[in-house]
Amino acid sequence: MPTLQLTEVAELKDQSFSSTDLPDFTASAYKDAYSRINAIVIEGEQEAHDNYMAIGTLIPGQAEELKKLARMELKHMRGFTACGKNLGVAPDMVFAKEFFSSLHGNFQKALAAGKLTTCFLIQAILIEAFAISAYNVYIRVADPFAKKITEGVVQDEYLHLNYGQEWLKSNLDSCKDELFKANKENLPLIKSMLDQVASDASELHMDKEELMEEFMIAYQDSLTEIGLTNREMARMASAAVV
Numbered sequence: 001m002p003t004l005q006l007t008e009v010a011e012l013k014d015q016s017f018s019s020t021d022l023p024d025f026t027a028s029a030y031k032d033a034y035s036r037i038n039a040i041v042i043e044g045e046q047e048a049h050d051n052y053m054a055i056g057t058l059i060p061g062q063a064e065e066l067k068k069l070a071r072m073e074l075k076h077m078r079g080f081t082a083c084g085k086n087l088g089v090a091p092d093m094v095f096a097k098e099f100f101s102s103l104h105g106n107f108q109k110a111l112a113a114g115k116l117t118t119c120f121l122i123q124a125i126l127i128e129a130f131a132i133s134a135y136n137v138y139i140r141v142a143d144p145f146a147k148k149i150t151e152g153v154v155q156d157e158y159l160h161l162n163y164g165q166e167w168l169k170s171n172l173d174s175c176k177d178e179l180f181k182a183n184k185e186n187l188p189l190i191k192s193m194l195d196q197v198a199s200d201a202s203e204l205h206m207d208k209e210e211l212m213e214e215f216m217i218a219y220q221d222s223l224t225e226i227g228l229t230n231r232e233m234a235r236m237a238s239a240a241v242v
Ligand code: PL3
Pocket: 037, 038, 040, 041, 044, 045, 048, 073, 076, 080, 127, 128, 130, 131, 134, 135, 138, 157, 160, 197, 201
C-alpha cells in the first residue's frame, strides 16, 4: 500500500487551513448565520460583565479585581459589536437572550443563594471555556477585522478562566460537593448550546467537532489546575454525555 510521505502529509494539513477555506463574508447565508452568532457573543460578553459585577457583591475583598474583569467584558462586547457593523449585519439580540436564558437563570438562582462555587463554575469555567473554544476556532476562519479583535479578546478570556480556577483551587476542600452538583446541572446546558449553534457555526466554517475538542481542552486544563484527580475530572466531563 502506498504511504504518504511526511511532506505530503504536511501539505494536506496546510490545505485544510488555507485561505481557500475562508467563507464568503458577503454571502447572504453567511450574514444570516452571523446575525445570530454575533448576537450570542455580544449577549455573552454583556452577561459576563454583569456576572463578574454580581460575584463582586458576594466577595467585597475582591470587588475591585472583579470590576476589572467586568470592564474587559464590556470592551469585548464593543469589539464584537464593531465586527457585526463591519460586515453590515444586525445582531439578533432576541434570539441571543433566549439562547442564554437557562444558564442565566441558573446563575441568578445561585447568586441569590450566595452559592459562590456555582457562580464561579458557571461564569469563569464553563462560559469562559466555551468562549475560548469558540474564539480559537473562529480566529481561523474570521474576516481580517474580526480576527484581530478576537485575537485580543481570547487572551483576556484565559485570564478570566484563570481567575475562577484560582478561586476554586484555594477553596477546593469546602467546595467540591457543590462543584460536582453545579457541573452536573450546567455542563449539559453548555452541550445543548453548542448543539444549537452548530449549524450557524458551520456556515461560518467553524466545525462542531473542533469546537467540542477545544472546549474539552480548556475545561479539562482548568479542572487539572483546580486540583481534581483524573477520576473526578472524568466524572465531571461525563455529565455532558447524559
Ligand atoms: C465571556 O467573556 C464571554 C462569553 C461569550 C460566550 C460565547 C459563546 C460563543 C458560541 C458561538 C461561537 C461563535 C464564535 C464567533 C465569534 C464572533
